[in-house]
Amino acid sequence: MTSSAVPALETRGLTIRFGGHVAVDNVSCQFTPGTLTAIVGPNGAGKTTFFNLVSGQLRATAGRILVEGEDITSLAPSARAKRGLGRAFQLTNLFPDLTALENVRLAVQSRAEAGWSLFKVWTSRRDLIAKAEEVLERVRLSDKRHIAPKALSHGDQRKLEVALLIAMEPKVFMFDEPTAGMSVDEVPTVLDLIQDIKHQGQATVLLVEHKMDVVRSLADRIVVLHNGALVADGEPAKVIASPVVQEAYLGLEAANG
Amino acid sequence: MSRSPAPALTVDRDRASGSVLTGLLSSDLPRSKVLTVVLLAILLMLATTPFVFSGSQPLSTAAKICVFIVLVASYDLLLGYTGIVSFAHTMFFGIGGYGIAIASERLGATWTSVAVGLGTALCLSALLAVAIGLLSLRVRAIFFSMITLAVASAMAVLASQLSTITGGEDGLSFQLPYELRPAFRLLSEPVFGVAVNGRLIAYYILFFATLLTFLLLLRIVNSPFGRVLQAIRENEFRAEALGYRVVAYRTAASVLSALAATMAGALMALWLRYNGPDTTLSFSIMIDILLMVVIGGMGTMYGSVIGAALFVLAQSYLQVLMDAASKALAGVPVLPDLVHPDRWLLWLGALFVISVYAFPGGIVGRLRQAEQ
Numbered sequence: 001m002t003s004s005a006v007p008a009l010e011t012r013g014l015t016i017r018f019g020g021h022v023a024v025d026n027v028s029c030q031f032t033p034g035t036l037t038a039i040v041g042p043n044g045a046g047k048t049t050f051f052n053l054v055s056g057q058l059r060a061t062a063g064r065i066l067v068e069g070e071d072i073t074s075l076a077p078s079a080r081a082k083r084g085l086g087r088a089f090q091l092t093n094l095f096p097d098l099t100a101l102e103n104v105r106l107a108v109q110s111r112a113e114a115g116w117s118l119f120k121v122w123t124s125r126r127d128l129i130a131k132a133e134e135v136l137e138r139v140r141l142s143d144k145r146h147i148a149p150k151a152l153s154h155g156d157q158r159k160l161e162v163a164l165l166i167a168m169e170p171k172v173f174m175f176d177e178p179t180a181g182m183s184v185d186e187v188p189t190v191l192d193l194i195q196d197i198k199h200q201g202q203a204t205v206l207l208v209e210h211k212m213d214v215v216r217s218l219a220d221r222i223v224v225l226h227n228g229a230l231v232a233d234g235e236p237a238k239v240i241a242s243p244v245v246q247e248a249y250l251g252l253e254a255a256n257g
Numbered sequence: 258m259s260r261s262p263a264p265a266l267t268v269d270r271d272r273a274s275g276s277v278l279t280g281l282l283s284s285d286l287p288r289s290k291v292l293t294v295v296l297l298a299i300l301l302m303l304a305t306t307p308f309v310f311s312g313s314q315p316l317s318t319a320a321k322i323c324v325f326i327v328l329v330a331s332y333d334l335l336l337g338y339t340g341i342v343s344f345a346h347t348m349f350f351g352i353g354g355y356g357i358a359i360a361s362e363r364l365g366a367t368w369t370s371v372a373v374g375l376g377t378a379l380c381l382s383a384l385l386a387v388a389i390g391l392l393s394l395r396v397r398a399i400f401f402s403m404i405t406l407a408v409a410s411a412m413a414v415l416a417s418q419l420s421t422i423t424g425g426e427d428g429l430s431f432q433l434p435y436e437l438r439p440a441f442r443l444l445s446e447p448v449f450g451v452a453v454n455g456r457l458i459a460y461y462i463l464f465f466a467t468l469l470t471f472l473l474l475l476r477i478v479n480s481p482f483g484r485v486l487q488a489i490r491e492n493e494f495r496a497e498a499l500g501y502r503v504v505a506y507r508t509a510a511s512v513l514s515a516l517a518a519t520m521a522g523a524l525m526a527l528w529l530r531y532n533g534p535d536t537t538l539s540f541s542i543m544i545d546i547l548l549m550v551v552i553g554g555m556g557t558m559y560g561s562v563i564g565a566a567l568f569v570l571a572q573s574y575l576q577v578l579m580d581a582a583s584k585a586l587a588g589v590p591v592l593p594d595l596v597h598p599d600r601w602l603l604w605l606g607a608l609f610v611i612s613v614y615a616f617p618g619g620i621v622g623r624l625r626q627a628e629q
Binding site: 055057076077078079081089093094095096102105107110111114119121123164 | 498
């Protein structure tokens, strides 16, 4: 919000109702390049629904979504991905029977706009395979590249999920609880990756995360959602210290560990 | 020889051999010694049938196998690779057949009519596939299947009602271009004791068209595009999130599959010199196709070759086999009746139940598994 440039992502009055329930309520927010924003809030606050609206899995009841100033509210998820919105899912969402390498290669292939090549053999695009291998190396899954996700451990599936997002090379990275359910020793790998992405230049990172220590160490800014509405937004220290947040959510989180 | 289903190893092998064969097979080798042998045997048999077997029945069986390889492979592109359940495949098969039949009957027995018939049929099939695809591939899978069923039934009724054009239930018999008639002789002298007549030429046109279409389909499923289709089959939600427009890819797959099925219908009509509802449009053919795909192995192009060959052979020769068995068992109580040729459908059914039960991944899936 501090930058004078056009925000990488902006929502204006974003709202979705399911029947009488307002899951995301009039959220207006800007996300600038080079910033990592943590989105926090209790369960059911509308964090994942907010992500679904932005990446297009759900259609907004009202409001607009802009990527680099361009209205994308009516676009399909695939078209949004092409505009640079990349999303990793909370519940692991992979191609269960294809190998880990093929999962990543498909993301690389989409980025390279090679999907409509009908008469070449896929192995002839060695550049795509090499790129996929490179991304797998970054998430430390190289030795498991021939294993299908359904046979991978939960932690490895989460890493692969992150690998797919990295392979898309988006402008806006959306991580939905990337470390959920991971063993303690696997968490740093993923956090380092997010740190890398953040330091690597002008990426805009949105991170839904429950673990407050993770949020504290990574975020440049915290946005708090409650009952679908944006209730606090600002520097981590200030947001965490604000009484309303302390009392209602973070205290709760801390109590739960 | 260690083989693995892993793509990267395929790459290594491709790099190592880099042969013409790998190119022809689009780097998608059979990956099983038994499968390789069986496929080669089928190829060899189909290539030499006119010279090895005498009489018209073996040749007709071989021709039917060729047609069904194309038909089943094109259906596998939809069902096995993309995960689309369509019941309209025989409709496109029928369009191909009627294209050749109507054009040949109306415009005379020339190559031009064959070309016009095939061209019109291909265009009509593509249009219909696009229409069905865009209208209904957005909806849930079950609704799509129902819509294809409805459209296919409507088409079958239409074909039997428009009897002035299609010949109704009787179908259409027509003349082929002179070069494809039995009376035509390409060479005055027989080759290996077989007269090189129009019938032989027609068979080899069929054979090479099948080979070409099969290799083309094999290429398509192993292209970057084909990989997207498999991704859509696995998880369409994620494919869309990665930036692949799922509706467009599914529609494209439907069109390609429809075009190949139309080609198969045209070949069928050219071979039979006849087309009618029972040879190309009937729902029982749709069920046969489904069985062949499943028995051969869904999502493996080679499965269509095995499935089609096995099924057509069983259809053609199970009765003969049973007749022999029945006679051999004469005198034994009950058994001769059990294997009486009239009971052939029962045994065919039993065979399929057993094979589907024993090889859930189809024959190709089983063979590749055994290799590991």
